Amino acid sequence: MSEVFSSHRLWLLIRGDFVAGYRSLLVVFGALAGVILVAALVTQGWILFGGGFYRTFFGLALFAWGLVASSRAFRPLHDRTRNEAFLLVPASSLEKTLARLLAVTIGLASFLLAFTALVSLVVETLNLLLSGGRYSFFNPFEPAVLEWILVYFFLQSFYFLGGAWFRRAHFVKTTLALTLATAAFVAFTAVTLHVVSAGYRVDVGDVLFALGQLEGAAGIGTQAALVATALLVAAACWWIAWLRVKEVQVSDGV
Helix, strand or coil: CCCCCCHHHHHHHHHHHHHHHHHHHHHHHHHHHHHHHHHHHHCCCCCCCCCCHHHHHHHHHHHHHHHHHHHCCCHHHHCCCCHHHHHHCCCCHHHHHHHHHHHHHHHHHHHHHHHHHHHHHHHHHHHHHHHCCCCCCCCCCCHHHHHHHHHHHHHHHHHHHHHHHCCCCHHHHHHHHHHHHHHHHHHHHHHHHHHHCCCCCCCHHHHHHHHHHHHHHHCCCHHHHHHHHHHHHHHHHHHHHHHHHHHHHHHHCC
């Protein structure tokens, strides 16, 4: 059996984390079900939601819960009372990283998809019986739902890295770092465009036109290029998070 990766050890880690936290998950899912029921009954017929009530709920729950959970994925690594137990678990740093990554990406998204679909079926059946009208049932295979999941995976990677990197206030520090990085990128882009345009005014339309010309010359789609870039950035964040866990395990492990 490999010392670096074993699917059996990975499964045991995932199962152990689930057993340790399933009670909290049940409480959260119960609270979410109650919120959906009340919101569906109160907002029935609102134009604001239209047919996307459950799609909106799914997106809000995914981003709010997922980003916070990602930033807290490595709390035992930085908690002095649980640090030793985490490091002494007979598994490699790669397996420990993957177990938490799978939990807050594929695991969370899958559970929320199934949960939202099931709750929409139950709630809208009640809605139909009580008021004679209902929202559309949640469709987990909508293209918009997949797009939200992909965007979540991209944003999640930064908070997952922040959870491994920062010792305290993981969510707040990661959000601050992202804000500063975005501001620096925007400022750099503005200065670059000003220099390249030699003082002439350049607006958003000019930039989009240039991107369109570049797309035609390169023979690639802008959307495909953006998706590929987002995947590379996310993979880089996950990789750096693993290096961080590996560093701590080597330097502090027993």
